[in-house]
Amino acid sequence: MYDILKNHIEKIISLTDSEFEFVASLFTPKVYKKGQFIFHEGEYLTKNFFVCKGLVKLVYNDSDAREHIVSFAMEDWWETDFEAFYTQKKTTMSLICLEDTDVLFITYDDYKHLCNALPKIEHFFLEKAYFGFIAAQKRILSALTLNTAERYRQLIERYPNLIQRVPKSQLAAYLGVSRETLSRISI
Amino acid sequence: MYDILKNHIEKIISLTDSEFEFVASLFTPKVYKKGQFIFHEGEYLTKNFFVCKGLVKLVYNDSDAREHIVSFAMEDWWETDFEAFYTQKKTTMSLICLEDTDVLFITYDDYKHLCNALPKIEHFFLEKAYFGFIAAQKRILSALTLNTAERYRQLIERYPNLIQRVPKSQLAAYLGVSRETLSRISI
DNA sequence: TTCAACGTGTGACATACATCACTCCATAAT
DNA sequence: ATTATGGAGTGATGTATGTCACACGTTGAA
Numbered sequence: 254m255y256d257i258l259k260n261h262i263e264k265i266i267s268l269t270d271s272e273f274e275f276v277a278s279l280f281t282p283k284v285y286k287k288g289q290f291i292f293h294e295g296e297y298l299t300k301n302f303f304v305c306k307g308l309v310k311l312v313y314n315d316s317d318a319r320e321h322i323v324s325f326a327m328e329d330w331w332e333t334d335f336e337a338f339y340t341q342k343k344t345t346m347s348l349i350c351l352e353d354t355d356v357l358f359i360t361y362d363d364y365k366h367l368c369n370a371l372p373k374i375e376h377f378f379l380e381k382a383y384f385g386f387i388a389a390q391k392r393i394l395s396a397l398t399l400n401t402a403e404r405y406r407q408l409i410e411r412y413p414n415l416i417q418r419v420p421k422s423q424l425a426a427y428l429g430v431s432r433e434t435l436s437r438i439s440i
Numbered sequence: 441m442y443d444i445l446k447n448h449i450e451k452i453i454s455l456t457d458s459e460f461e462f463v464a465s466l467f468t469p470k471v472y473k474k475g476q477f478i479f480h481e482g483e484y485l486t487k488n489f490f491v492c493k494g495l496v497k498l499v500y501n502d503s504d505a506r507e508h509i510v511s512f513a514m515e516d517w518w519e520t521d522f523e524a525f526y527t528q529k530k531t532t533m534s535l536i537c538l539e540d541t542d543v544l545f546i547t548y549d550d551y552k553h554l555c556n557a558l559p560k561i562e563h564f565f566l567e568k569a570y571f572g573f574i575a576a577q578k579r580i581l582s583a584l585t586l587n588t589a590e591r592y593r594q595l596i597e598r599y600p601n602l603i604q605r606v607p608k609s610q611l612a613a614y615l616g617v618s619r620e621t622l623s624r625i626s627i
Numbered sequence: 628t629t630c631a632a633c634g635t636g637t638g639a640c641a642t643a644c645a646t647c648a649c650t651c652c653a654t655a656a657t
Numbered sequence: 658a659t660t661a662t663g664g665a666g667t668g669a670t671g672t673a674t675g676t677c678a679c680a681c682g683t684t685g686a687a
Contacts, residue, residue, distance in 0.1 A: 313581055321584040323577060336574045368563075375562050376555075382569035387523045389576035390510060394500055396583050397508040397616045401644080420664060429584045431645055436666055588674080607634060618675055623636055 254282050254305045258357055261303070261329055265377045272371060279363040284355050291348040291356070292334070298344045300358040301333045302326075307354025308418055313346045322427040325351075325415060331381060351419060401430050402438045409440065441469050441492045445544055448490070448516055452564045459558060466550040471542050478535040478543070479521070485531045487545040488520045489513075494541025495605055500533045509614040512538075512602060518568060538606060588617050589625045 255277050262268060268276065280303070285291060292298050294314060302309075304326050311323040311332055323346060326332035334344040338361060359367070368375050395404050405428060409416050416424070425435040442464050449455060455463065467490070472478060479485050481501060489496075491513050498510040498519055510533060513519035521531040525548060546554070555562050582591050592615060596603050603611070612622040 313585065315585045319585075321581065323581060323584075335570070335577070339570055339574070372559050372562075375559075375566055379562055379566045379569060382566060382573055383522070383526055386569055386573040386576055387526070389573055389580060390522070392580055393576060393583070394508065394510060396580070397510075398500065398502045398506075422664070432665080433646080433667080434644055437644095609634070619635080620637080620676080621674055624674095 280357040305355040308352040467544040486548045489543045492542040495539040
């Protein structure tokens, strides 16, 4: 698991062996089964999760108990309720495994400690945050400019491997349409 | 103008006078009139803009030449085509003034230079990026969970001052509905 | 003053989508 | 072998929204 994290970080910054050992010492591995909750809405959450293997969904349940998917995360992606993690509020979303999943997590205190002890890691997180923001803005733009069929095709184009692993009903919850409508779309 | 930038940065990190002088030396002031383009879609853009006064819109024009508003920015906000700035690609969006606007801008090279020379500024940009990401994710969630009337009311609630300054047709382009539909919504 | 440009409201109609109901199939559980 | 369960397709119907058309008031320029 730690190899994956090491490769992941070293795509952006280089670390000596002892630096990475320090980084690794602040992460804890954990294994989940398909269907398990990594965290629930309404908790205080102090962890940021790096997915080493598997697939998870970040989910918001509205007042009608309808499930909306804010994002998927698979191998080599980070996922958490970011506002809850970073501002120490309660979570408004839940993180649920769509497959058996292995994660490495870091607590908020250790994250802060890591940034102080190893400032260049902030550059790594900055880059992650930038690309997260760019991706989110692109999704907003898709919602503004494309109809359902076009958004679906764009999703298939951007994440062809995701489509294989996720039921269409879940893709519908991500795209913000009913599963029936998605079912009627010809690719 | 530089005072505003100084206060803005010092909400997150503290700078000595000489440090801020260095920061300020890398920013250039520029003044625009209502209706002017700060940059056009399709250019190579090397600047990130800090709005000191006024109001701008970040705009995407789709294949049918329809205008979609990705975001507004007013006093104390940053705005640019972030992907173009950060990855040195051509812009896909335009930045247009809705009011007479004063900005301070920094070039990409100077931004890089600043981060190297003054690493703690990365912490400042990291925080900005995190909150930008969180805000974008919330807007995605609004699009998934709320109907048009609810999104409009949420916008009024979150940015009451914005509503006073922007024509409804522009708010419609931001919310992703026709101006006629917005016009029929009772607040 | 007159006129153009802009922002806004509203009626009529078409259409995309949600919803409800039902069916079918594959797989896992008993 | 039989029965649940989950994923998927599809018809009928109602509703929200887009689109087109037109009207009205305000502002600023000629």
